[in-house]
Amino acid sequence: MQKSITSFFKPKIEPQSSILQDETKSNNTPKEDSPKTKKKDVKKEVSPIKNEMQKEEVSPAASTEAMDVVEDDSPTPSKPKMMQLNAEVDKNDVGEMYDPSMDTYHPLKQAYWKDQGLTPYLALARTFQVIEETKGRLKMIDILSNFFCSVMMVTPNDLLPSVYLSINQLAPAYEGLELGVAETSLMKAIAKATGRNLAHIKSQTHLIGDLGIVAEQSRVSQRMMFRPKPLNIRGVFSKLREIAKISGQSKITLVYDVFVACRFSEARFFIRSLIGKLRIGIAEQSLLTALAVALVKKNHIKDCKISKVSDVYKDEIAETTLILKTTFCQCPNYDIIIPALLKYDIKELQTRCPMHPGMPLKPMLAQPTKGVHEVLERFSGMHITCEWKYDGERAQIHLNDSGEMSIFSRNSENNTEKYPDLIARSKAILKTNDIKSYIIDSEIVAWDLERGQILPFQVLTTRKRKNVDIATIKVQVCVYIFDLLYINGNSLVTKPLSERRKLLFEYFQEVEGEWKFANALNTNDMDEVQQFLEESIKGNCEGLMVKTLDEEATYEIAKRSRNWLKLKKDYLSNVGDSLDLVVIGGYKGKGRRTGIYGGYLLACYDAENEEYQSICKIGTGFTDEDLRAHSEFLSKHVLSGAKSYFRYDASLEPDAWFEPVQVWEVKCADLSLSPIHRAAIGIVDSDRGISLRFPRFIRIRDDKNAEHATDANQVAHMYQSQDQVKNNQKSANQMDMENDFY
Template sequence: MSSSSSSSSSTENMSSAVNAFSMMMSGAKRAANSPNKGKEEEPVEKKRKIEKVEEKQDMQDDQVDDKQPPVDEPVEEKNSDNEEVDDDYEDDDDEAIPLAEALKQPGKSDAEKLAQIAKGTGPSSIWKVSGAAAKSPTAISDITSPAFDPSKFSQIKLTPSKNLPYALLALALQKIEDLKNSGQGSKKKVLVILANLFRTIIYHNPSELIHAVYLLINKLRPDYENVEVGVGDHVILKAMAQVYGRSEKHITADISNGNAADLGEAALLSRVNQPMLFAPPPLTLSKLYKELLVMSQARGKDSQKLRKDIITKCLVAAKGEEAKYIVRTLQGRLRVGILSATILQALAYAFVLTEPAKGKEKECIPDIRKEKPAPSADKIALKMIELEAATKQAFCEVPSYDKLVDCLLSGADAAELSKACSVTPGIPVKPMLAKPTKSITEVLDRFKNIKFTAEYKYDGERAQVHLWTTEAGKREIRVYSRNSEDLTEKYPDVVDAIEEMISVIDKPIKSMIIDSEAVAFDREKHKVLPFQLLSSRPRKNVVMSEIKVQVCLFPFDLIYLDGESMITKNLDTRRKVLRRRLKEIPDRIQFATARDMDSEEEIQAFFTESVEASCEGLMLKTLFENATYEPSKRSLNWLKLKKDYLSGMADSLDLVPIGAFYGKGKRTGVYGTYLLAVYDPNEGEYQSCCKVATGFTDEFLDKHYDHHKDNVIPRKRADYVVTDKMTPDVWLDATQVWEIQCADLSISPVHTGVEYVTILVLSASNLIDGAGGKGVGLRFPRFIRTRDDKKPEDATTSEQLLQMYEQQFAKGGSGE
């Protein structure tokens, strides 16, 4: 059969499937809208679930009432606002496909994808417009409308192939912030604005798309290049004072008296009141990006002056809302809640609706929906689903926006993108992560009739080691953290050990990526040392001769070898190749201790053995079934069983200190208690979940009192969600992540964690309704350690906190 015939047949089958699904879903919709349907069942089921949660909570309260001291005072309950729906949108309550689901089955069948389209849970629910809106001149020129056509954009003057003004980005950011502040900031509306912004850039000047992407995510380069602007608030304040003719004291007073929420708004307020003798030339996207790059590279005694001069120049050129977002960009906090996952989704949608030009061969198509003949809405939606999944998968394997945007601008479709953006040595892969479990029974339930292996869970730092040969024939070795940060300067001894191993192996290795754990190690006693010793090592410029804490590298997985990605192979194969091709160097490189097993007695014995070997517990992984390496995914095919879990919660939490209370008694003169928060990436907010006062040493309290002196801020940040009755003595800037263990989680009338979380599942919605608008808090929290390998944005999310809470009441252990 010819390819054209095959394509025609496929299209006919697809069309039939679309019709069948449409009929099925319209029938289901009629049934769902029946006046008698669900009147009784849904509220009763909902009430039962709420009663079940309250009953479990009461049982916990009875058990600890006599022991638990009064910690927090209750506050009034909050009611959530009902979200209004724009005329341009249909079914606005539907959730767009989340990242985890898109990555779960990137090779879904056409029938499954069409089912999503028919149910209205995918892009069709975002981009579907009414007949009037599709033809309205106002709608097609409005960047917030699904009917938008980038060739008709007129709010800001743009000239094709000319540098684009920064005002375009500021306009999109302001539209998103307005939505958020009005309570109408649904993910769908944000996606439309971002996708339309990208479409406008693709149409007018595609070379500036990468600048816009980096500015939107508050970065300048990929994480693994370790490029940061590196400017403090004091430098920004000095520049603002010079530009606006106001004292630093008057500018900060705008924040303390409530006229401005942050320095960005203070800059906007100052600019409004600033007389201008002449209008400066507009600030362009590329100009701002390049100036920020120059700032990031500034070194030496005059670097601060150079940074201040650049900030001054940018603020002078800023117009309208630009000053606010320039200052926020410098601070690293845009405060509009844009996530990498949202950027990737918006890019996929943009490149489906607006096809980029291909040199002189093909002009840019601004809106594919206006082509003749126009593709059907279902065909567009199907293409969006495919490109979204491919875009997110590509970024997990190659987390470089430069590479991704270049491929998309070249016209790559989903299949081509998957080939072009695959695992590459020198670019860290987003690591696969494990789900916590709190009992051996739960492990056996999860892995019933499935072959699995158990490995020691080492208490160290995740280290992804890359080796490759350059075009000049030079061997390169780099070490990356779980956050894609380059740790090569921190671990010169690991690089040296890899070099030694390469020199003694039987078959030369030209390129590889191994997943491993770098662990503090006593080479005389041949034993693992506590993580705290490893955390004392500097992160940069470590000299081999000055190393006091030695490390041993424990490889446990193989991601890439000699030009071949291994992530699609099962763990059994990857591990066999790893152990066959690499060699151990005693006390420097040793394979993770592992054992295949299938009984409770074997797991218990191996678990005890791991704890006696100074490890945290076990990692349990499937060997054959569903055993591929899944970048960026926290998978149920990898489970972690830690010694701390067996006596308490199924996982510790990584929380951010956002406030502190002065100590009393022997803690007088330092902070004795800290207010901690989870992070809500959907809203870009930190939501309080506990106060912690235990687990600290006197040395720690002294050290962190001095550390946080520079982090004290005059008032609560606008992105801190904390009730009025939970006010610390001082507010702290979010700079650290602490690992916290607790007895369990409970519904809290004081803390806000989860209260504002985007509800993705019915049980979560019922839980929040049943809680009366309260949040989830931690009981008996205890400090474990500082997580230097994590940034505040990598902390436990409010959604994860909710899942942990629900797991407490799950039967059978898994919580599924």
């Protein structure tokens, strides 16, 4: 009797207790583990799940769904053929023992996939797993470099997808290609693929704080008669891009198809990729360093001291890293850099990957300061300039040779669709028609056309982000230009600021209420700096940017440089007061903060109504020690529910409510009206309360009890005392008087 091969492709779902007993006896599991990372370590990490699994029962419906792993209408293979297929799967499981952390790692000898022509996804997942279990950053970079070196030498076509997967990207950041898969949808896919109960998947994720770990254990515990073909890096990367480009049920179907083929740690990192958090601690700068080290190792593969290449070739690694990072700063696109890296000598990389409009640069950033005295210490004897620091959105505006304009955010997000009005009036800022291409650095602020002044940042955030119709725009904007980085095919980032500014004034002009140059003052007098700072705050700005003009004055792409200092009002001890607020709720932490509270809900005290009114959520300003201490203390004061005298919006519901027993001193950048917080509601605005912008924890006020916390009337007074608010009120009153007169 002929049967469909589908029956052999379906996983054999057994009761969980049986699975756990037979887990280590499976014929498809390697008999030996890596000396560095034994399989029992994985079990230990997810032991809370395992304990729960022994209690869980798989529903018949779930089991049926989980069996549809692969569908194939071809004839049933003979028994010897099936044995051959299973043997092939076992052979592929050698990847579970892959260990790129070995001191004697050899890029060719340890690349077990060299005869396959494709890099297994399991090799990358194992690399991530080993990195996750490693503490030292240098060792983490070395591990990743070992893997990259093997890929460069054995399967170079897989280097580009390997790089993207290592930083959890699918394309350059400015292309905006995101996966957009909800965690709940992933839970459903995992439950369907493994036969587990959805409620159980949710509860374990809540307990562990990592859906990737839950997915891995659920997948490892599942026994199958036949496993799908092993995943490879190119295939997974292609599927992820496909998932990002589609929507609806088709997206989840693709997730399911890949997940059922995952083995061992592949499940963990595939799910984490979909969530958007790999949790391995490799940022972009570390990845670039790993690429540089891999390249040096590749060049010296025959050296008998290959295991100590990082020490032996330290200078060469430093030079290669600098070239690679500099290139990436001016050309942040791996689609261009990686092929050039593989084809040309490293010294040619910068010329092969030039800067050009349409591709955003990583912006130069400023160091915060504690006061004017620090500016004096840093820039003593130098020519400096002070610019108002505008409270808006950083914008890098590009015009390419084809006349196309692009607008990018500080994080290289493409915001072109958000500002069609800027594009429509962009020609007005050009002094001559000879300008064919440029890149300018600027700040976009909300602008009041009638009053001719800057509006608060919160107003700017109300603008639509996509599909913006010029005719329906309600929030007008003005662009404050402060730097010129590229003009007519020439990069200016290596020129001093004084020269860049001269060219800016030569080629561009102001248009009232639309395009302006940043308000600046060239001075070395600290008294003038202090006065200019006060003027900036009165002008609805955050403070000053202090920059060198001639010495050490290049545009340092992607760096937080001490050549730019940020003199901001909330950094200064003599500007603004801190608030003393009561902790009334806690939010469970994720990632590093799993098992403790990672954020808190704070409130001021309204003496008149005898209630605690929510004013902000806070998660910054804490050390790891602070978080542990706060969690330990507040866990002793957990309530079964919110007190009747807690006033808050339902959207702010924390994971735990606390007795109002502790007061924290908190600082912030600004106070603003809020539709969800309830502090001082009815005093300044009948429907909205007041919230803190960028709150950060300072210290515990043991000398105050909850009823001595900052009062609602004090909060209202602090809000109304802000120069920005006073200026808006003055302008509004003046307009009312003028209207009354006429």
